[in-house]
Amino acid sequence: MRLFLGDEFDDDLHWRARYEVAVATLRGTGDLTPADALAAEFVEHSCEADDPFELEDGSVLLMYCLGAFMRGKTTLTAECLAEWNDRLRHRVSGLLDTGPTPNRRAVLLQILGHLNMQPDAFRIEVTDEPVPDVAHLVDEEGDLNLEMDDVGVSAEDVMVDVDAGMSLWLELTSLFEQAALFPVERLADLLSILTPLIVDHPLYRALADAVDEQVEKTAGRAAAAARCRDRAIALRRSDKYVAALREFHRAKVGWWSGDSIRGSLLAMFLIADCYEQLGFLHAAKQSVLLAARVAANSNDDDLQDLFAQGVSIAAHMDYGLGSWFSSAAAAEAGLILHSNLVSTLDLDDHRVERMMYELMWIYLASRDLIPILATKVKHLLELAGMWNEVQGIIAETAPREADEWIDVVRAQLFGEWMGDVKDEWRISFAGLGTTWTIIGANEPITARAIQRLAAAAEVLLAELASDDLALLNTDIHVSVALGATSGERAHPLPSNEGRHWKVLLTPWSDSVSGSEEPVRVELLAVLSSILAEASVLPVEQFMARIEEAFKRGLSHKIGFGPLFDELLYWIAHDGYEGLRPGIALPIAVQEARYIPATAPELAWQDGPGPTYDQGEAMDAIRRRYERVAELFPFTLARLMASPEFATTVDELRRRGWRDWHILNCIASAATNHRMQMLGLDRYVSDPGPKGDEARMTFQMLAFEPETAMLKGVPLAVFSLENLEYNRVFGLVVFLKGVGLDVHQGTPDLPAIEHFLAERYAYWSDDIPHDDPFV
Numbered sequence: 001m002r003l004f005l006g007d008e009f010d011d012d013l014h015w016r017a018r019y020e021v022a023v024a025t026l027r028g029t030g031d032l033t034p035a036d037a038l039a040a041e042f043v044e045h046s047c048e049a050d051d052p053f054e055l056e057d058g059s060v061l062l063m064y065c066l067g068a069f070m071r072g073k074t075t076l077t078a079e080c081l082a083e084w085n086d087r088l089r090h091r092v093s094g095l096l097d098t099g100p101t102p103n104r105r106a107v108l109l110q111i112l113g114h115l116n117m118q119p120d121a122f123r124i125e126v127t128d129e130p131v132p133d134v135a136h137l138v139d140e141e142g143d144l145n146l147e148m149d150d151v152g153v154s155a156e157d158v159m160v161d162v163d164a165g166m167s168l169w170l171e172l173t174s175l176f177e178q179a180a181l182f183p184v185e186r187l188a189d190l191l192s193i194l195t196p197l198i199v200d201h202p203l204y205r206a207l208a209d210a211v212d213e214q215v216e217k218t219a220g221r222a223a224a225a226a227r228c229r230d231r232a233i234a235l236r237r238s239d240k241y242v243a244a245l246r247e248f249h250r251a252k253v254g255w256w257s258g259d260s261i262r263g264s265l266l267a268m269f270l271i272a273d274c275y276e277q278l279g280f281l282h283a284a285k286q287s288v289l290l291a292a293r294v295a296a297n298s299n300d301d302d303l304q305d306l307f308a309q310g311v312s313i314a315a316h317m318d319y320g321l322g323s324w325f326s327s328a329a330a331a332e333a334g335l336i337l338h339s340n341l342v343s344t345l346d347l348d349d350h351r352v353e354r355m356m357y358e359l360m361w362i363y364l365a366s367r368d369l370i371p372i373l374a375t376k377v378k379h380l381l382e383l384a385g386m387w388n389e390v391q392g393i394i395a396e397t398a399p400r401e402a403d404e405w406i407d408v409v410r411a412q413l414f415g416e417w418m419g420d421v422k423d424e425w426r427i428s429f430a431g432l433g434t435t436w437t438i439i440g441a442n443e444p445i446t447a448r449a450i451q452r453l454a455a456a457a458e459v460l461l462a463e464l465a466s467d468d469l470a471l472l473n474t475d476i477h478v479s480v481a482l483g484a485t486s487g488e489r490a491h492p493l494p495s496n497e498g499r500h501w502k503v504l505l506t507p508w509s510d511s512v513s514g515s516e517e518p519v520r521v522e523l524l525a526v527l528s529s530i531l532a533e534a535s536v537l538p539v540e541q542f543m544a545r546i547e548e549a550f551k552r553g554l555s556h557k558i559g560f561g562p563l564f565d566e567l568l569y570w571i572a573h574d575g576y577e578g579l580r581p582g583i584a585l586p587i588a589v590q591e592a593r594y595i596p597a598t599a600p601e602l603a604w605q606d607g608p609g610p611t612y613d614q615g616e617a618m619d620a621i622r623r624r625y626e627r628v629a630e631l632f633p634f635t636l637a638r639l640m641a642s643p644e645f646a647t648t649v650d651e652l653r654r655r656g657w658r659d660w661h662i663l664n665c666i667a668s669a670a671t672n673h674r675m676q677m678l679g680l681d682r683y684v685s686d687p688g689p690k691g692d693e694a695r696m697t698f699q700m701l702a703f704e705p706e707t708a709m710l711k712g713v714p715l716a717v718f719s720l721e722n723l724e725y726n727r728v729f730g731l732v733v734f735l736k737g738v739g740l741d742v743h744q745g746t747p748d749l750p751a752i753e754h755f756l757a758e759r760y761a762y763w764s765d766d767i768p769h770d771d772p773f774v
Helices: 011-029 033-046 052-070 078-096 102-116 162-173 184-198 204-219 221-237 241-254 258-277 281-297 301-321 324-342 350-369 371-383 387-396 402-410 444-463 517-534 539-551 554-558 564-570 587-591 614-631 633-640 643-654 659-677 688-703 720-729 731-737 749-759
Strands: 424-431 434-441 474-482 490-493 499-505
Touching (some): 011 033, 011 052, 033 052, 033 078, 078 102, 102 162, 102 184, 162 184, 162 204, 184 204, 204 221, 221 241, 241 258, 241 444, 258 281, 258 444, 281 444, 281 564, 301 350, 324 371, 350 387, 350 402, 371 387, 402 587, 434 444, 444 517, 444 564, 490 517, 499 517, 517 554, 539 554, 614 659, 643 659, 643 720, 659 688, 659 720, 720 749, 731 749
Parallel strands (some): 434 474, 474 499
Antiparallel strands (some): 424 434, 490 499
């Protein structure tokens, strides 16, 4: 190729040779330095080009240069690279201003968008780490592979102008109908590469949807599904499991027909993997069992391996949940299916090897605690040809007491150890600031319904992870029973700490099979009620977010086809089920509790609240200082003359109270005392004349200046304890003052205070002011 570098050759060949030599040098040696001059000549030439394809080649080579710069494998400087990006963008913008044809305009918009979403050379951190295979740095089209180990890296951190780039590409999608010759596959490829960085951008979803729709028109539904899968895999590699779930779910739906059904079922396995990474193993188990059931019922020999694989993965999920009895039963079914439908067991297959070691741990624990299960598992290991592989480890593992086993397994599980043979079925998981505990009787029909509710709750939490639901950081306890009712199925129980619910679920039976939709609607109604009560958003805003989730496909994500109960019944193993009722666990195991951790992506939102505005907050505090002084001048004068109250103020300030907190509580304590003296406090919430009188009196006492004629409030009313009481019960009023609401009959006051402290600067916001107590 170097033969064509001379000026005596055709101009196009002359420049193309420079491009190819520069790229080959970098890709072949991992170092651009020997070809820096050729790369510079080509990009400089591109900056003056009129042909969109020359401009695109310049953009691609610039990406190669940025990749080399990132690893210190070029003498090109950040100043030089940034200047080329500026000049190329300026050139493309100028050509767009000339009013090009739709096809030419579309190509130019793609190039300009890409240039805006290239790394900013001045913000690239050059690393001293060994250079990996260059193919991992730059793809075949010259696009820098930006898989970030630090998921905190955002597009704004690295890109030239992500907002401009996204807007340009979204504008490009509006030309699809006019620009029939535009190659949308190139844009789809770029989108897949950049998805981990731009997935959180507000324009991402509209852009991805438009690109998928066009790919489907030009290449078919399966091709669009493949693009969703590619983006999902890129997100999965970047540990962005929530976003990956949405793309995998879209791929699942896109492939759900004809010859592409295998792709859909594989997507369901990948969906399960994402749920597992989030700690949502019931949702994961439901996904793999549904895929296995579809494969089993397909009568397609080419899908039967997925039948076996799905049941085996379900065994792995049960192992992770601590349901080791159920795991052993599912593992036996999975191994038999694998041998009959796939091939002879290969112990070097990582999935078979994983099952073998999980069965080994189940055997060891049951050897020490549940001998009847140990006998079954040993027999299974022998039948599967696994016993000889693990016998040495087993022989060297000394017996453990129950307490020792609890310590050994605690770190590796996502649920109650041996929970499937405890007296009570208990499931715990956490997400979005809520920690859930769902309990009920440990008998088959109830246990399966509990798992149905848990799986749906996990799917819902993952789906809503990117929405600000203004959830309280609280514990949610749900007690499940089964039965029919014509009324509400979810009933809140009084509690000022945590949220407690009693839920009545429809039991699964053969009559439910084939008409599952009402039961799924029931699940969503129950879960929406529970989450709405834990949220402080106004009801209409909360429900709007639920409706948006439905538009994103929440219904099919919760499940389709057989209910989770039926899937669990489908893989139940009679040889194990008959043993379950006779098992007596040690007390230590019965009482051991799983404390769920929250995956980073499902963390409670602790940034500024949805209605928080610092300017408005400062104005509100200013008004409090002014208004309390205006409305309660006589009370404040008496308090300022009291040495005891001065001591109280010092103590409250030591505890972190702001002066406006103290003033608010003085006003509240004085008003409440006067209402009590008039005997009207009990009628404030009542309808009718007495309630009207009480409310009118309250308005007068709280919002009209007190006069010397009003009897003074005893100083004892302003004790430390009473002011704290008024502050805590004033939190609900504060919440409503910022446009939020409480839907709890007995408010979870500690959670509300924590919410206001973290998201509304309750303990930190203040303004400069004179001391109101001197």
